[in-house]
Amino acid sequence: xxxxxxxxxxxxxxxxxxxxxxxxxxxxxxxxxxxxxxxxxxxxxxxxxxxxxxxxxxxxxxxxxxxxxxxxxxxxxxxxxxxxxxxxxxxxxxxxxxxxxxxxxxxxxxxxxxxxxxxxxxxxxxxxxxxxxxxxxxxxxxxxxxxxxxxxxxxxxxxxxxxxxxxxxxxxxxxxxxxxxxxxxxxxxxxxxxxxxxxxxxxxxxxxxxxxxxxxxxxxxxxxxxxxxxxxxxxxxxxxxxxxxxxxxxxxxxxxxxxxxxxxxxxxxxxxxxxxxxxxxxxxxxxxxxxxxxxxxxxxxxxxxxxxxxxxxxxxxxxxxxxxxxxxxxxxxxxxxxxxxxxxxxxxxxxxxxxxxxxxxxxxxxxxxxxxxxxxxxxxxxxxxxxxxxxxxxxxxxxxxxxxxxxxxxxxxxxxxxxxxxxxxxxxxxxxxxxxxxxxxxxxxxxxxxxxxxxxxx
Amino acid sequence: xxxxxxxxxxxxxxxxxxxxxxxxxxxxxxxxxxxxxxxxxxxxxxxxxxxxxxxxxxxxxxxxxxxxxxxxxxxxxxxxxxxxxxxxxxxxxxxxxxxxxxxxxxxxxxxxxxxxxxxxxxxxxxxxxxxxxxxxxxxxxxxxxxxxxxxxxxxxxxxxxxxxxxxxxxxxxxxxxxxxxxxxxxxxxxxxxxxxxxxxxxxxxxxxxxxxxxxxxxxxxxxxxxxxxxxxxxxxxxxxxxxxxxxxxxxxxxxxxxxxxxxxxxxxxxxxxxxxxxxxxxxxxxxxxxxxxxxxxxxxxxxxxxxxxxxxxxxxxxxxxxxxxxxxxxxxxxxx
Numbered sequence: 001x002x003x004x005x006x007x008x009x010x011x012x013x014x015x016x017x018x019x020x021x022x023x024x025x026x027x028x029x030x031x032x033x034x035x036x037x038x039x040x041x042x043x044x045x046x047x048x049x050x051x052x053x054x055x056x057x058x059x060x061x062x063x064x065x066x067x068x069x070x071x072x073x074x075x076x077x078x079x080x081x082x083x084x085x086x087x088x089x090x091x092x093x094x095x096x097x098x099x100x101x102x103x104x105x106x107x108x109x110x111x112x113x114x115x116x117x118x119x120x121x122x123x124x125x126x127x128x129x130x131x132x133x134x135x136x137x138x139x140x141x142x143x144x145x146x147x148x149x150x151x152x153x154x155x156x157x158x159x160x161x162x163x164x165x166x167x168x169x170x171x172x173x174x175x176x177x178x179x180x181x182x183x184x185x186x187x188x189x190x191x192x193x194x195x196x197x198x199x200x201x202x203x204x205x206x207x208x209x210x211x212x213x214x215x216x217x218x219x220x221x222x223x224x225x226x227x228x229x230x231x232x233x234x235x236x237x238x239x240x241x242x243x244x245x246x247x248x249x250x251x252x253x254x255x256x257x258x259x260x261x262x263x264x265x266x267x268x269x270x271x272x273x274x275x276x277x278x279x280x281x282x283x284x285x286x287x288x289x290x291x292x293x294x295x296x297x298x299x300x301x302x303x304x305x306x307x308x309x310x311x312x313x314x315x316x317x318x319x320x321x322x323x324x325x326x327x328x329x330x331x332x333x334x335x336x337x338x339x340x341x342x343x344x345x346x347x348x349x350x351x352x353x354x355x356x357x358x359x360x361x362x363x364x365x366x367x368x369x370x371x372x373x374x375x376x377x378x379x380x381x382x383x384x385x386x387x388x389x390x391x392x393x394x395x396x397x398x399x400x401x402x403x404x405x406x407x408x409x410x411x412x413x414x415x416x417x418x419x420x421x422x423x424x425x426x427x428x429x430x431x432x433x434x435x436x437x438x439x440x441x442x443x444x445x446x447x448x449x450x451x452x453x454x455x456x457x458x
Numbered sequence: 459x460x461x462x463x464x465x466x467x468x469x470x471x472x473x474x475x476x477x478x479x480x481x482x483x484x485x486x487x488x489x490x491x492x493x494x495x496x497x498x499x500x501x502x503x504x505x506x507x508x509x510x511x512x513x514x515x516x517x518x519x520x521x522x523x524x525x526x527x528x529x530x531x532x533x534x535x536x537x538x539x540x541x542x543x544x545x546x547x548x549x550x551x552x553x554x555x556x557x558x559x560x561x562x563x564x565x566x567x568x569x570x571x572x573x574x575x576x577x578x579x580x581x582x583x584x585x586x587x588x589x590x591x592x593x594x595x596x597x598x599x600x601x602x603x604x605x606x607x608x609x610x611x612x613x614x615x616x617x618x619x620x621x622x623x624x625x626x627x628x629x630x631x632x633x634x635x636x637x638x639x640x641x642x643x644x645x646x647x648x649x650x651x652x653x654x655x656x657x658x659x660x661x662x663x664x665x666x667x668x669x670x671x672x673x674x675x676x677x678x679x680x681x682x683x684x685x686x687x688x689x690x691x692x693x694x695x696x697x698x699x700x701x702x703x704x705x706x707x708x709x710x711x712x713x714x715x716x717x718x719x720x721x722x723x724x725x726x727x728x729x730x731x732x733x734x735x736x737x738x739x740x741x742x743x744x745x746x747x748x749x750x751x752x753x754x755x756x757x758x759x760x761x762x763x764x765x766x767x768x769x770x771x772x773x774x775x776x777x778x779x780x781x782x783x784x785x786x787x788x789x790x791x792x793x794x
Contacts, residue, residue, distance in 0.1 A: 055569075057569060057572070119783075183778065183781075183782060184778075184781070186785075187781060187785065189568070189569050190499065190500045190568050190569070190572060191715065191781060191785070193500065193569075193572055194500060194711050194715065194777075195777065195778065195781060197708065197711075198708055198711070198712065198773075198774035198777055198778070199774065199778065201708060201770055201771065201774055202771045202774050202775065205767065205768055205770060205771045206771075208767065209765065209767035209768065360704075361580075361583070361704070365576055365579070365580070368573070368576060369576070369577075369580075372573060421588075423591075424587065424588040424589075424591065427584050427587035427588045427592075428584065428588065429584070430580045430581070430583045430584030430587065431580070431581050431584035431585065431588070432584075433577075433580045433584075434577045434578065434579070434580030434581030434582075434583070434584060435577070435581060436577075437573070437574075437576065437577035437580065438557060438574065438577040438578070438581070441570070441573060441574050441577060442560060445570070
C-alpha cells in the first residue's frame, strides 16, 4: 500500500505544481506544459518498456519520433494531385524496386552460402538497383519538387483525419524497428546504444532532405486537428454562451455595454485557446491511461515476468528455453511503436512538421533522463519522470532567472557578469537536467518510484 | 595536362579536406577508444569535453590577443593550447573523482556508466553554452593561406587551383606528432605498457602490481589532451559552435568502432576512413570526369553518389556495415 501512496502523492504534487503555474503565469502555459508532459509520458513509457522491462538501450528515440511525425504528414495532408500526375507512378515504381531489392538480397543470402562470392554478388545487385532507381526516380523527384514549390512541392498525404496517424506512426516505427532490430540487436549493449543513435541520425537526415516526401527542411505547416479551431470557437454561439455563463458574476459588474462587449470578446479569445488545449489534454491523457493500463497488465503477466527474467539473467532465461533474441526483437518493436505514436501526437499538437527540430539532446537524451529519474521498470515512474523533467525543462528558465536575481542583487544592473548570466538563462536547464540525472544515478539509482516486483503467494 | 588538372582538382576538394577532417576525427576517436579500453564504457560526454577544452583555449586566446601577444604568422590559439590542456585535464580529473570513481569502485556495468556520462554531457553542454554562448566564435588569427588557388594557378600554369589553409597543415602536423608520441608512449614506456596490460586483463594487471588509480588518471590526462587539441584544431579550421561538437561525437564514435573499439591504432585509421568516405561519396565528380574522359563521353549529371546533405549518414552507414560484417571492427579491438 505504501508504494501506491507514493505514486498518488507524487502525482498530486505534480498537479499542484501545474496549477501553481496556471495561477502565477497563465493557464495557457500550464496547459501546454501539461500536454507536452503527456506526450513525453507516452515516449518514456515506450523507452521504459525497452530499457526497464528488457534492458535494451535504445538511443534512437529521435528517429522514431520523426517517423511518427512523418506519418502524421502522410496521413493527414491532402494529396497534391498535380505532383502525383507528374511523378507519382515513377515514385511508386521506385518504392517497388526497393522492396524487390530487399527481397532479392534475402533470397540470395538464403540460397547461397556465406562466401566472398555472395558478398560481391550482393554488392553488384545493390549497385545495379541503385542506378536503376535513380534513373527512374531522379526526373520524377525534380518534377514533383517543382510543383508549386512555395507551398507544395511534395506528394502530399492521404487526406485522412490526423488521428489515424497515431496508429500509422506506430506502424511505421514498428516496421523500421523490425529492420533495426534484425540488424543491431545482436550487438553488445553499448554498441546497440551507439548504433541506434547513428541510425536515428540517418532517419532524420532522410526526413530532412527528401523534399518530395515531406518537403524536407521547408516544413509542413497548417495540418489538420482533431480538436476544434480557435476561430470557429470564437464564432460559435454555444461557446460564447458558455463563457458568458462561467464569467457571469464578473460581467455583471460592468455596466457599460461597449466595455462589457469588449471584455466578453477578450474572455472568449482566452477561453478558446484554453478550450482547444483542454481538448488535446483529454485526448492525450486517454492515450496515456490506456497505455498505462496495458503496460501494467503486461508487466505482471507471465510475459512480463519472462522479460524481467531475460533482463536480469539472460543465460538462465536461455537455459529455461526462452527465445531471448525473439523476445528482444518483440520488445524493441513494441517500445519503438509507442514512441512512433508519440511522435505523431506531437506533430498533431504542434500542427506543423519541422524536421530541423529533431535533435538528439531533446528527443533522445531528455526522454532517457525522464525514464531514469522517474524509475526504470516502473510505468508510473516513467510517467512521473516525464512530468517532472518536462516541467523543469520549461520552468528552469524562470526559476534560474529568479535565483540569479536574488544571488546577484548586490551587483549593479549594468554589471557585465550579471548581464551575461541573465542572457544565458535558457541554458541553465541543461545543467539542472545533468545534475539531476547524476544525483539520481548516485543516490537513488532505481529512480524516484522504483520498480516493485509483486510475488504472488501460493 | 588534363590528367594533372584532374589530380589537382581532387587534391583540392577531396584529399586536403579529408586529411584535415580525418586528423580531427582520429584524435577524438583515439580519446574515445582509450577511455573505452581502460574505463570500459562509451563516453557520451566526450564531444562536450572537446567543446569545453576548445572553449577554454578560445578564452585564453582572446586574453592573449587583448594583451597583444601573438604567435607571428601562426595562430595565437596554438600558444593558448597548452594552458587549455592543463585546465581541461584538471576539470576531467575532478569529474572523474566526483562522478566516475564511485561506479568504478562499485564495478557497475558499462550501461550504467553510459547513462552517467549522459548526465555529464548535459552539465558540460550547459556550462559551455552559459560561458560562451551558442553563436559562431572566430578565434583564428595569423596567416590564413599557405598557398592560394590563384597563386597555385600562376605558379604551375594549370587550370585548377590548389588552396591550402595554414590550419590544415597545422592540423596534420600536430596530429602526426601527437599520434606518434602516443604510440611511442603506449609501446615503449613502462606506464604505457601498464595501461595496455590493464586494458587487456584487469585482474592480471592488478596481480602484477599495477596501480589502477594511476592508470585511470593517465588515461583521463591523455583523453583530455586529445579532446582539447582535436577540438581546438577543428575550431581553428572551421569555426567554434558548441552544437557542432556534439554532432562530431557521432562520426568519432563511428571511427572508434570501425577501427575496433579499444584499439588506438585502429581508431587513428578509422578517423581517416570515415573522413575520406564521407567526402569522397558526397563529392560531385563531374568536373574530374570532364578532364579525364574524351568529349563524347562527358557526363551530364553531377556524378555524385549521394548529395552532401547525407554527409553524416555516410559515416553512420559505414559503421552499420562494419558492425554487421566485422563486429569487432576492421582492426581487432579491446586491446590497447
